[in-house]
Amino acid sequence: MDKQQINLIKKKNQLVISIFNNFIWEIFIVIFLIMILSNKFFFTPRNLVNVLFYSAILGVLAIGQSFCLMTGKLDLSQEATLAFAVILGTCFISEELLGELVHPMIAIIIALLSGGLIGLINGFFIVKVRMNPLITTFAMSITLRGIAIILTSGKTISGLPRFYTFLGQYKVWQIPLMVFLFIGLFILAEYILRHRSFGRNVLIVGGNIKAAIESGIKHERVIIIAYVFSGILAALGGIMMAGQYNSVNASMGTGMTFMIFAACVIGGVSLRGGVGNFLGVLGGVLLLGVIDNGLKLMNVSAFWMQTISGLLILFAINIDSIKYSIIHKAEMRIKKLYRQSEIVDREGE
Numbered sequence: 433m434d435k436q437q438i439n440l441i442k443k444k445n446q447l448v449i450s451i452f453n454n455f456i457w458e459i460f461i462v463i464f465l466i467m468i469l470s471n472k473f474f475f476t477p478r479n480l481v482n483v484l485f486y487s488a489i490l491g492v493l494a495i496g497q498s499f500c501l502m503t504g505k506l507d508l509s510q511e512a513t514l515a516f517a518v519i520l521g522t523c524f525i526s527e528e529l530l531g532e533l534v535h536p537m538i539a540i541i542i543a544l545l546s547g548g549l550i551g552l553i554n555g556f557f558i559v560k561v562r563m564n565p566l567i568t569t570f571a572m573s574i575t576l577r578g579i580a581i582i583l584t585s586g587k588t589i590s591g592l593p594r595f596y597t598f599l600g601q602y603k604v605w606q607i608p609l610m611v612f613l614f615i616g617l618f619i620l621a622e623y624i625l626r627h628r629s630f631g632r633n634v635l636i637v638g639g640n641i642k643a644a645i646e647s648g649i650k651h652e653r654v655i656i657i658a659y660v661f662s663g664i665l666a667a668l669g670g671i672m673m674a675g676q677y678n679s680v681n682a683s684m685g686t687g688m689t690f691m692i693f694a695a696c697v698i699g700g701v702s703l704r705g706g707v708g709n710f711l712g713v714l715g716g717v718l719l720l721g722v723i724d725n726g727l728k729l730m731n732v733s734a735f736w737m738q739t740i741s742g743l744l745i746l747f748a749i750n751i752d753s754i755k756y757s758i759i760h761k762a763e764m765r766i767k768k769l770y771r772q773s774e775i776v777d778r779e780g781e
Contacts, residue, residue, distance in 0.1 A: 456715035487721030488614035496662030504705025511685035518670030547667025555656030600675015639706025
């Protein structure tokens with residue numbers, strides 16, 4: 433095999449890797465076009481803003497989950513943290529709970545800090561006590577749901593102060609503020625991942641923890657910070673949801689966990705850790721938002737929508753395994769071809 437043939441095969445394998453690394457956006461374009469052709473109301477400015485609006489909370493939580501997954505861990509407590517944190521903040525500003533004790537801005541800070549504290553506790557037990565991430569975060573989720581029910585006495589608390597709900601209700605140029613926040617956080621997360629040492633360390637720890645330790649990376653701190661991010665962003669999602677519905681209750685966020693996982697995995701974050709990017713996760717979030725919105729416009733039954741959601745999660749898990757296998761094989765072939773190319777160069781000399 434001469435050098436020209438080797439280079440041609442290398443390019444083909446690099447193309448395969450590129451296609452599968454951007455797989456989410458290829459699927460998104462296809463689904464987006466199908467939805468446009470299926471319903472005349474889909475491709476309108478108002479409906480497209482709705483897609484972004486209802487994808488925003490899922491997207492914010494997916495950023496936090498992605499950081500955890502990239503370290504090789506996971507966080508099942510996000511949806512419960514979302515409910516608990518915003519309810520805790522509401523306790524200090526609602527007459528139905530403890531009363532109007534603080535300014536709504538302080539209540540928002542309390543909610544965000546409580547989310548970060550929950551992430552810190554999760555990270556501590558996983559890293560220092562060596563508890564299983566699945567069991568730890570699942571137990572935390574059950575605990576937080578129980579506390580949320582106790583705090584609200586199982587009731588829906590409405591009539592929240594306007595300042596407390598502005599994230600979910602305020603608009604800029606007729607576009608909800610949540611949409612700008614959602615996109616801005618994705619840009620910030622991608623910047624951290626690609627251009628800051630913490631982002632690089634997340635991928636190294638998730639990809640090969642032994643190599644991370646040998647290179648002097650404080651892997652325990654990286655994992656704990658990832659969980660703190662996850663908790664803070666879950667709390668932020670709760671504040672956004674409280675604004676969206678102008679109320680809070682203990683069941684907020686129920687059922688979101690697996691859709692968050694689906695968005696992350698479809699978006700290219702590996703369940704094995706060490707692989708992922710936030711541009712892909714954004715694609716996963718928008719894909720789920722487009723499908724959900726399109727099915728509602730088609731008046732698809734809620735039972736069918738639940739079935740489709742389950743199939744999407746199954747698809748996400750399978751596509752992760754298939755994609756990993758195909759990319760790994762392509763990378764191995766490229767390495768082999770590089771060695772062959774070096775042999776051909778030496779023979780030419």
